[in-house]
């Protein structure tokens with residue numbers, strides 16, 4: 566496939582560049598990534614910027630107009646032009662996260678008309694944050710074994726049980742949550758996917774501190790939490806399919822070549838500008854080898870994304886190609902962070918607030934945060950199982966025998 570700009574795409578690229586030039590002053594300092602590192606409610610400036618991007622079609626571009634999006638017909642090359650131009654201009658792109666990137670596409674696929682009307686617009690505008698109630702103390706990789714239950718009580722469900730590692734539950738006003746509504750059905754058939762307010766009586770949130778020092782995830786306890794039956798997305802007992810749709814979007818959110826390239830560019834600057842005994846770090850053979858190795862891996866990611874684009878443009882299913890992105894992207898980012906820390910030596914492990922720290926101590930924060938992303942959204946080992954079993958048609962791993 567020829568990925569060079571057609572006349573239409575060249576015109577579109579010029580439009581994006583002009584927007585970035587004209588609106589530079591309105592862009593907030595914070596990026597979506599800073600909010601992920603240290604979850605907190607969006608500032609008004611961030612929400613205004615997001616709203617502007619949605620109105621102009623530079624965020625949530627393909628979300629239908631009736632749900633508050635821009636309503637453009639899918640054109641993957643235009644989406645790529647937007648991502649590349651914002652990246653090149655070093656301007657904050659649209660927000661992403663559990664609501665915008667995971668719940669919104671799930672609702673578009675499985676939600677009722679009322680659910681789409683109620684939740685999509687405030688979510689894409691950054692007005693409502695969401696958290697994801699999937700993992701439980703005894704159900705992580707084997708998610709379908711979850712035990713939080715919901716029993717019918719009049720027009721409602723009563724939910725009892727607990728979730729763990731629930732990112733942003735301490736600040737998110739809404740949750741999408743997996744519960745067991747059919748205790749007698751088989752493991753995969755008895756699950757329902759529900760959306761409800763975190764202010765519902767009976768919900769208790771206890772923050773957990775991660776290695777980064779930020780309380781970014783939580784334990785969540787449910788005691789007789791009353792939720793209307795209309796909170797179910799995709800049909801009662803059919804939540805496993807809906808949950809997998811969200812997981813697919815989560816995997817897609819956690820890796821992209823531009824984000825890795827941004828880190829690589831910062832490391833190149835460190836290796837050029839920092840010196841040991843008067844010699845730039847690039848002269849150090851070990852650091853240079855590691856840099857070149859990672860540079861070729863990031864380039865590989867970029868070419869792989871091009872291959873996926875070509876596939877999508879031809880209407881082919883992404884299949885195996887899509888499955889490797891989360892695994893590789895998260896591992897490459899973690900290796901990039903490690904290289905930056907090693908290159909900076911003792912400065913690399915300083916925390917923000919210490920006078921000689923560089924770039925607000927971002928590298929050690931990224932190093933610890935990115936280790937979490939190798940686990941969150943399905944661990945690296947589980948990704949390898951998915952690639953082997955669903956992508957390469959290899960025999961399924963033996964299932965553990967109960968008892």
Ligand SMILES: Cc1cc2nc3c(=O)[nH]c(=O)nc-3n(C[C@H](O)[C@H](O)[C@H](O)COP(=O)(O)OP(=O)(O)OC[C@H]3O[C@@H](n4cnc5c(N)ncnc54)[C@H](O)[C@@H]3O)c2cc1C
Pocket residue numbers: 696697698699700701702703704705706707729730731732733782937938940941942943944945946947950962
């Ligand atoms: C930063 C972060 C944010 C998170 N945010 C959320 C969130 O918002 N919402 C939410 O619901 N969850 C969240 N999680 C939880 C995450 O989804 C789980 O940690 C993950 O699915 C693994 O489950 P577990 O921790 O129970 O580990 P386990 O499933 O107990 O796994 C332990 C180890 O055994 C390995 N293992 C397990 N089964 C297999 C197998 N079949 N084959 C090979 N190896 C195997 C795993 O790879 C892992 O190394 C988050 C986790 C992190 C780290």
